[in-house]
Amino acid sequence: xxxxxxxxxxxxxxxxxxxxxxxxxxxxxxxxxxxxxxxxxxxxxxxxxxxxxxxxxxxxxxxxxxxxxxxxxxxxxxxxxxxxxxxxxxxxxxxxxxxxxxxxxxxxxxxxxxxxxxxxxxxxxxxxxxxxxxxxxxxxxxxxxxxxxxxxxxxxxxxxxxxxxxxxxxxxxxxxxxxxxxxxxxxxxxxxxxxxxxxxxxxxxxxxxxxxxxxxxxxxxxxxxxxxxxxxxxxxxxxxxxxxxxxxxxxxxxxxxxxxxxxxxxxxxxxxxxxxxxxxxxxxxxxxxxxxxxxxxxxxxxxxxxxxxxxxxxxxxxxxxxxxxxxxxxxxxxxxxxxxxxxxxxxxxxxxxxxxxxxxxxxxxxxxxxxxxxxxxxxxxxxxxxxxxxxxxxxxxxxxxxxxxxxxxxxxxxxxxxxxxxxxxxxxxxxxxxxxxxxxxxxxxxxxxxxxxxxxxxxxxxxxxxxxxxxxxxxxxxxxxxxxxxxxxxxxxxxxxxxxxxxxxxxxxxxxxxxxxxxxxxxxxxxxxxxxxxxxxxxxxxxxxxxxxxxxxxxxxxxxxxxxxxxxxxxxxxxxxxxxxxxxxxxxxxxx
Amino acid sequence: xxxxxxxxxxxxxxxxxxxxxxxxxxxxxxxxxxxxxxxxxxxxxxxxxxxxxxxxxxxxxxxxxxxxxxxxxxxxxxxxxxxxxxxxxxxxxxxxxxxxxxxxxxxxxxxxxxxxxxxxxxxxxxxxxxxxxxxxxxxxxxxxxxxxxxxxxxxxxxxxxxxxxxxxxxxxxxxxxxxxxxxxx
Numbered sequence: 001x002x003x004x005x006x007x008x009x010x011x012x013x014x015x016x017x018x019x020x021x022x023x024x025x026x027x028x029x030x031x032x033x034x035x036x037x038x039x040x041x042x043x044x045x046x047x048x049x050x051x052x053x054x055x056x057x058x059x060x061x062x063x064x065x066x067x068x069x070x071x072x073x074x075x076x077x078x079x080x081x082x083x084x085x086x087x088x089x090x091x092x093x094x095x096x097x098x099x100x101x102x103x104x105x106x107x108x109x110x111x112x113x114x115x116x117x118x119x120x121x122x123x124x125x126x127x128x129x130x131x132x133x134x135x136x137x138x139x140x141x142x143x144x145x146x147x148x149x150x151x152x153x154x155x156x157x158x159x160x161x162x163x164x165x166x167x168x169x170x171x172x173x174x175x176x177x178x179x180x181x182x183x184x185x186x187x188x189x190x191x192x193x194x195x196x197x198x199x200x201x202x203x204x205x206x207x208x209x210x211x212x213x214x215x216x217x218x219x220x221x222x223x224x225x226x227x228x229x230x231x232x233x234x235x236x237x238x239x240x241x242x243x244x245x246x247x248x249x250x251x252x253x254x255x256x257x258x259x260x261x262x263x264x265x266x267x268x269x270x271x272x273x274x275x276x277x278x279x280x281x282x283x284x285x286x287x288x289x290x291x292x293x294x295x296x297x298x299x300x301x302x303x304x305x306x307x308x309x310x311x312x313x314x315x316x317x318x319x320x321x322x323x324x325x326x327x328x329x330x331x332x333x334x335x336x337x338x339x340x341x342x343x344x345x346x347x348x349x350x351x352x353x354x355x356x357x358x359x360x361x362x363x364x365x366x367x368x369x370x371x372x373x374x375x376x377x378x379x380x381x382x383x384x385x386x387x388x389x390x391x392x393x394x395x396x397x398x399x400x401x402x403x404x405x406x407x408x409x410x411x412x413x414x415x416x417x418x419x420x421x422x423x424x425x426x427x428x429x430x431x432x433x434x435x436x437x438x439x440x441x442x443x444x445x446x447x448x449x450x451x452x453x454x455x456x457x458x459x460x461x462x463x464x465x466x467x468x469x470x471x472x473x474x475x476x477x478x479x480x481x482x483x484x485x486x487x488x489x490x491x492x493x494x495x496x497x498x499x500x501x502x503x504x505x506x507x508x509x510x511x512x513x514x515x516x517x518x519x520x521x522x523x524x525x526x527x528x529x530x531x532x533x534x535x536x537x538x539x540x541x542x543x544x545x546x547x548x549x550x551x552x553x554x555x556x557x558x559x560x561x562x563x564x565x566x567x568x569x570x571x572x573x574x575x576x577x578x579x580x581x582x583x584x585x586x587x588x589x590x591x592x
Numbered sequence: 593x594x595x596x597x598x599x600x601x602x603x604x605x606x607x608x609x610x611x612x613x614x615x616x617x618x619x620x621x622x623x624x625x626x627x628x629x630x631x632x633x634x635x636x637x638x639x640x641x642x643x644x645x646x647x648x649x650x651x652x653x654x655x656x657x658x659x660x661x662x663x664x665x666x667x668x669x670x671x672x673x674x675x676x677x678x679x680x681x682x683x684x685x686x687x688x689x690x691x692x693x694x695x696x697x698x699x700x701x702x703x704x705x706x707x708x709x710x711x712x713x714x715x716x717x718x719x720x721x722x723x724x725x726x727x728x729x730x731x732x733x734x735x736x737x738x739x740x741x742x743x744x745x746x747x748x749x750x751x752x753x754x755x756x757x758x759x760x761x762x763x764x765x766x767x768x769x770x771x772x773x774x775x776x777x
Contacts, residue, residue, distance in 0.1 A: 013724070013726050013739070014726045017729050017741045018729055049729075195682070195723035196683050197723070198727055201725045234721070234725065274629070274630060275667035276665050276666065288626065292661065293664040295664075352727035352728060353688055353689075358728040393684070424684065426727075437688070440684070441684075450664075577696065
């Protein structure tokens with residue numbers, strides 16, 4: 001990176017979706033028009049996802065500034081004000097280096113190891129990665145460490161699998177290293193299928209070389225001959241950047257035959273998934289790489305002994321690999337100093353839902369949920385009330401306010417009924433119905449069940465039927481017991497962890513929000529006012545100003561009233577589309 | 593992902609040639625069935641029975657095996673799709689932000705049932721997808737590979753209208769140039 005003034009635009013999937021490309025084009029146009037000697041670059045996810053499009057400006061003699069919610073028509077102002085006149089546009093500035101801004105806590109409360117480069121470097125430029133110390137760890141390993149020493153270092157660091165299960169990475173590598181086979185495979189699991197989770201995508205899009213470097217080091221440690229990155233097809237940008245990174249690393253001698261003249265060779269190929277959540281499970285992922293239906297098989301034999309084409313195979317998650325170069329560069333001891341007794345290092349979470357500052361949050365293990373949601377995330381949107389946080393996606397659980405002081409680590413979360421999972425953290429407020437949320441997850445797992453074993457295939461279907469009838473107001477008093485019984489049977493009887501964890505959202509909502517189930521079943525009432533079969537719509541005559549907006553927009557003609565006088569909703573005609581609630585500017589429409 | 597396919601652009605002969613090329617590229621490589629199906633769909637728009645039969649023959653698998661794989665993964669389509677592919681995200685963040693309302697608005701506007709499908713004129717296919725990983729912009733939908741985030745029902749409808757409009761403009765534009773051509777005469 002030169003000393004030139006620099007404008008950087010965050011162009012990960014979210015940045016692009018929010019219109020980042022047109023902002024970038026506008027910036028280039030303005031700079032060219034005014035003939036400024038300013039470098040314009042792109043970067044991956046900066047993490048402030050809630051305020052996309054993000055533009056960072058580095059100008060000599062001025063602090064670094066990140067502008068948020070930039071639209072193409074803001075660009076001339078920013079270019080003229082900041083780059084030419086040297087004035088910071090305070091109302092648009094999210095973050096001013098060294099100064100306190102309202103959104104500064106978002107980064108200040110984080111500890112970024114995995115995301116250290118995300119949003120700083122150009123992910124498509126290998127020199128940017130190298131300038132931050134990239135591939136130093138690989139050089140250190142290949143020039144002075146035996147594979148055993150590498151495995152010992154990782155074991156000593158206490159790194160555990162970031163895909164969710166939390167198996168010690170060093171131990172996993174040892175198992176595969178000891179297995180015998182003509183070929184050995186090292187696989188990166190980038191099949192990030194959890195709805196509400198995008199940290200792997202952000203790392204792949206923002207710092208692909210870190211993952212590749214971690215994989216090469218892992219490959220050397222176990223003696224792998226071939227590597228695969230199994231990436232979701234829904235992440236086209238990640239796939240493209242990975243392929244470029246692999247080609248660049250190969251041309252610099254970090255990958256391929258005789259890496260850095262060490263005698264060690266490894267090739268890495270990107271395999272695109274085709275849309276099956278179960279393929280995140282190791283044995284299903286292997287079947288999919290082999291071109292088959294991605295169905296899990298019983299273990300043992302474990303992939304470490306019999307994986308791809310029957311050969312020893314080691315599979316780690318994206319975030320796990322991204323931690324490896326840092327550990328080698330900074331030593332295991334330093335890594336092990338972070339976190340708790342059983343969970344070392346940091347974890348990246350995707351903070352989404354009704355939280356004010358949603359985005360990528362990397363925090364030290366052991367940080368409490370409260371610190372993540374209220375410290376990093378800044379609390380709940382629109383001044384509403386926190387109700388629950390859903391952690392770990394469809395395999396995880398919903399935790400209530402009383403458990404907000406639970407630390408995030410591999411031991412505390414399961415004790416509360418949730419799991420660490422891959423790192424999705426969806427915050428919900430009082431407008432979310434917990435029975436509906438449980439139904440949502442069961443709809444997902446039921447659809448994604450591969451169908452091989454009966455408890456998962458039929459059990460999730462039956463649970464979904466029960467939840468559906470409860471939401472419709474047709475629940476029976478015995479349904480809660482039946483749900484609990486089914487949940488336990490499915491957990492115990494399923495072949496893989498998809499079924500083994502599928503009942504978790506139901507079990508945790510039953511545990512912490514049982515009163516909502518009871519209200520649906522006994523009182524035929526949805527406390528959140530969400531389940532359409534259980535609510536009716538009304539207009540508060542005190543609040544209604546008779547503006548007529550609801551009347552004009554009601555698709556079923558159910559609203560009547562004279563102008564400037566309170567309106568009423570005809571229950572018989574109402575189709576419960578919520579259009580009136582959305583349109584009313586006076587908060588006069590309510591549900592009962 | 594943007595599809596390279598455009599309906600009616602290639603006849604049967606051309607389709608076979610495209611498929612042959614893909615099959616040749618992957619000939620002899622183990623476990624290549626999924627990439628073959630992906631590339632065939634990308635080029636042809638969907639996987640017809642005929643396409644699956646050819647792939648089975650070339651890869652030395654039974655039709656049942658190929659069909660089994662094609663129906664296992666959500667990405668593969670056995671029916672033709674409309675000119676515009678609308679994918680409405682139903683990830684958790686989108687669900688709690690009202691993805692169902694987006695479904696209702698888009699499908700209602702296009703006259704489709706709420707679970708989606710293809711319009712009679714083959715202009716639009718609407719499908720629900722699970723998490724596109726852009727949760728901070730929820731609710732979100734992707735039209736022909738372009739993401740539209742922070743939606744509400746009105747905004748979703750106007751996005752769809754803009755695709756209908758560009759369609760009309762194109763045909764309208766054709767008519768105008770026709771008139772100009774007439775004037776020249």
